[in-house]
Amino acid sequence: MKVHVIGGGVIGLCSAYYLQKAGHEVTILDKGDFGAGCSFGNAGMIVPSHFVPLASPGVISKGLRWMFSASSPFYIRPRLDLQLAQWLWHFYRACTPEKVRAAMPIIRDLNQGSRLLYQDLSSELAVPFDLENKGLIMLFRSAKGEKEEISGAEMANDLGVQAEVLSTNDLASLEGGTRLQARGGVLYPGDSHLSPHLFMKAIVDYLKVAGVKFLPNTILAGWDTQKSKVTHIRTQSGNRLPVDQVVLAAGSWSQKILRPLKINMPIQDGKGYSVTLTAPNERPTIPSILSEDKVAITPMGKDLRFGGTLELGGMNGSVNPKRVQGIMSSLPRYYPNINLPKQQDVDIWVGFRPCSPDGLPYIGRSSQVPNLVLAGGHAMMGMSLGPITGKLIAEVVDKQQPSVDLSLLQPERYG
Numbered sequence: 001m002k003v004h005v006i007g008g009g010v011i012g013l014c015s016a017y018y019l020q021k022a023g024h025e026v027t028i029l030d031k032g033d034f035g036a037g038c039s040f041g042n043a044g045m046i047v048p049s050h051f052v053p054l055a056s057p058g059v060i061s062k063g064l065r066w067m068f069s070a071s072s073p074f075y076i077r078p079r080l081d082l083q084l085a086q087w088l089w090h091f092y093r094a095c096t097p098e099k100v101r102a103a104m105p106i107i108r109d110l111n112q113g114s115r116l117l118y119q120d121l122s123s124e125l126a127v128p129f130d131l132e133n134k135g136l137i138m139l140f141r142s143a144k145g146e147k148e149e150i151s152g153a154e155m156a157n158d159l160g161v162q163a164e165v166l167s168t169n170d171l172a173s174l175e176g177g178t179r180l181q182a183r184g185g186v187l188y189p190g191d192s193h194l195s196p197h198l199f200m201k202a203i204v205d206y207l208k209v210a211g212v213k214f215l216p217n218t219i220l221a222g223w224d225t226q227k228s229k230v231t232h233i234r235t236q237s238g239n240r241l242p243v244d245q246v247v248l249a250a251g252s253w254s255q256k257i258l259r260p261l262k263i264n265m266p267i268q269d270g271k272g273y274s275v276t277l278t279a280p281n282e283r284p285t286i287p288s289i290l291s292e293d294k295v296a297i298t299p300m301g302k303d304l305r306f307g308g309t310l311e312l313g314g315m316n317g318s319v320n321p322k323r324v325q326g327i328m329s330s331l332p333r334y335y336p337n338i339n340l341p342k343q344q345d346v347d348i349w350v351g352f353r354p355c356s357p358d359g360l361p362y363i364g365r366s367s368q369v370p371n372l373v374l375a376g377g378h379a380m381m382g383m384s385l386g387p388i389t390g391k392l393i394a395e396v397v398d399k400q401q402p403s404v405d406l407s408l409l410q411p412e413r414y415g
């Protein structure tokens with residue numbers, strides 16, 4: 001079958017990979033050069049530890065408190081926007097214990113499945129991408145952080161995700177070469193990490209050799225339909241490409257792209273920043289998340305990347321220096337010996353996480369447009385969930401029984 005994949009982020013590329021492996025003739029197009037989007041400068045964490053969706057009890061009151069701090073990790077730019085209002089309403093409705101209980105095993109299974117697929121990919125792709133299986137530490141400095149993380153560890157163990165509580169001494173022996181200042185931590189040994197830009201390059205190179213057709217700088221601008229099926233996709237430069245099957249994986253742009261087809265797949269762009277220190281003087285070997293500050297720290301090769309904040313700002317790519325300062329100032333509180341350059345001397349990367357209201361991705365075939373398959377809304381876990389999403393998309397395209405139950409992930413679940 002001929003399949004057109006729209007969007008060359010991790011979700012589109014992994015979909016192309018498994019579709020090509022299943023024997024399809026794949027064309028992938030992107031509005032850029034397969035080097036932008038959210039999938040390049042992220043923190044590169046593969047996270048079976050992250051089984052609690054963003055929409056969960058308690059998150060609204062915490063979010064409201066953060067809203068009033070200029071350097072906090074969460075912010076919604078106040079504006080009159082019907083889509084934002086609808087998204088927030090769905091988010092609010094998803095924050096119940098029952099919904100979270102139903103979502104957790106699915107997110108766990110997706111992440112664990114994806115982590116295994118990354119191991120296969122690391123042998124299959126010719127270029128290494130710094131994949132390491134060293135786990136992830138949730139670090140805390142306060143009694144409140146400790147309580148939250150220990151309760152998270154208990155929940156993890158109940159769900160079959162291994163979690164070990166670490167003392168200050170345990171931390172010191174784990175990270176002997178790097179001075180670490182924390183009250184303690186929780187180690188999730190089943191997590192992994194990689195360098196996202198290297199993975200993206202490795203998979204692009206592989207797909208090119210495997211015969212996947214790449215159309216860079218090609219902007220999907222519209223759809224032609226007949227009897228509810230898509231017959232052509234129209235590009236901004238005026239071309240009409242005939243299509244058989246289409247996979248839409250356009251990240252934070254997907255909701256807008258789907259509007260002419262009257263498909264409602266709510267997505268808000270969760271803007272985040274990352275900064276990469278090149279060969280810093282000290283570098284932890286195990287990735288960590290600073291629990292109180294919500295900052296992710298990842299060793300990548302010889303470098304160190306740290307990133308964070310989630311701003312719902314309406315696709316506004318500007319850099320808010322106060323929030324970047326919030327991220328940068330957290331690093332020395334935990335890793336006091338790492339030399340940190342001045343903020344004006346670092347390159348700040350900006351990415352838009354495609355966030356669904358209930359924290360679950362959208363994976364499945366459209367019920368309204370039968371030759372359209374949708375993949376998106378992976379929020380803070382898109383890198384982690386890329387391979388399993390690609391595998392599931394190939395199964396959906398082939399009308400096979402999906403290897404993970406997709407009933408809660410239906411793309412048109414909001415009507």
Ligand SMILES: Cc1cc2nc3c(=O)[nH]c(=O)nc-3n(C[C@H](O)[C@H](O)[C@H](O)COP(=O)(O)OP(=O)(O)OC[C@H]3O[C@@H](n4cnc5c(N)ncnc54)[C@H](O)[C@@H]3O)c2cc1C
Pocket residue numbers: 006007008009010011012029030031032034036037038039040041042043044045046047218219220221249250251252253257270271272273274296307308350351352353354376377378379380381382383384385
């Ligand atoms: C600071 C930060 C840290 C993060 N850390 C992690 C992490 O540690 N682990 C993790 O799992 N996830 C992490 N994430 C989230 C992860 O990066 C995203 O979930 C993931 O990249 C989303 O992938 P995607 O393919 O859906 O979207 P994208 O990567 O944004 O790709 C979408 C593509 O669609 C293209 N496109 C859009 N519109 C059109 C159009 N009209 N025509 C053609 N092409 C179009 C875009 O150019 C883009 O390339 C992080 C995100 C941020 C911001």
